[in-house]
Amino acid sequence: MGLNTSRKVLVVDDSNTIRRSAEIFLKQGGHEVMLAEDGFDALAKVNDSRPDLIFCDILMPRLDGYQTCAIIKRNEKFADTPVIMLSSKDGVFDKARGRMVGSQEYLTKPFTKEELLKAVQQFTPSKQETL
Template sequence: MRSHPTFEGHLNLARAYLNLNHSAEALPHLEKASKLKPDETIVKQALEKLRNRRLILAVDDSTTVRKIVSVTLERYGYRVLTAMDGMQALAKLDEQRPDLILLDITMPRMDGYQVCKTIKQNSYTKPIPVVMLSGKDGFFDKVKGKLAGATDYLTKPFQEEALVKAVEKHLKPRS
């Protein structure tokens, strides 16, 4: 028989994820800890602070690129959710609505252009800015990205500053 995690268990998991700069994974554990002990002020404050971070969905079939994007943006105070391909990204969009999507072009099963078109055809996800990531710096690729509905285009490998600037440039102010 498997026991359910306790308040302390969820709190420790949240701390562990935060220490690893995985705030998107820490959030559900903080939420569960808060439900188990709603009067814990420190947990409520941490939960509110985490919920206020802007959420970025980083989609790339490269584990290395996902890790670099995630660690970099977490350091700048964002929550980062990752997906290894377009299908996983679309599934995650059913669960959460990010403030911005970083989308690789060359991926298995469904390329970034197809994923971007799907995002832009859905009224729920259409307003989300999509920044395409590509190893190619070609004019044709940029035009094709714009036609698919991409907001911008960032060429890999990119510098940390370029990534952060692209994210900040396209995040809409909160209403």
């Protein structure tokens, strides 16, 4: 049988380059990937497809990553969905603010494939264990 290690991961970033590289890395890790280019797009996709984990950029037009994360976490259906913030600057303030809105972790861009896959593994317990 083996453990089901495939996860549904949503990547939210207004940069096409970041979305593409995250998608490639995650697919190489065997995960199902959905992409959103801003917070509004992300909220619709979270609702429709209920991802196991969300990577969310901080700096985005219209709705930033903090607001997006806060809205997701306020919905009891998704309060337990891990959200990992992505930012191009490695700031202590950003990390603290990310924790305040409920994000689990913080990755600095550009991230490596290892960092991305490790985060997915770390924050989504294998399906079998949670049953």
